[in-house]
Amino acid sequence: MSDEFVKGLGILVVGLFGWMIVSGWYTTPGFEETQLIGEAPSTLGAYGTAALLLRETLFYFAIVGALVFWVVLPAGREARRAWEERRTGE
Template sequence: MADEFAKGLGILTTAGLAWMVLAGWYTTASFAEGQLLAPPPSDPGVYASIGLFLKDALFWFAVLGALTFWVVVPLVEQAREAWAERSS
């Protein structure tokens, strides 16, 4: 179970850091206002559009990846063990 925790933590840390970098580039209006959560630029170019898409994808990858390794994988393993005990 420790390796699943490490995998989830690695995904959360790496994707979260990349999300913070992209959010700092594209959605920080000023340092006095809400950082990382300002609205995105109204007319982004091609690279800014790719960066904004990647920012959203990394956010959801961080959340769903960590939940997968911390919740789903252990539940599946417990269900397999219970099924094996029940069938034998």
């Protein structure tokens, strides 16, 4: 059980840290303005567009990855154990 928690936490931390780095590079125009969630610049080249795609990918990887390890896998194990208990009649 703690193994899934640590894996989910690792995915969450790494994914959101990467999101924060890319957001700081591309969506923080200044310290006096909105930071990390500001509007992305409209004049980006291929690398800038790829970085913003990486930013979105890292965000969803962090959220979905943590939910998989914290909710889906433990629920699947519980469901499988309940199914086995029901089949064996215990």
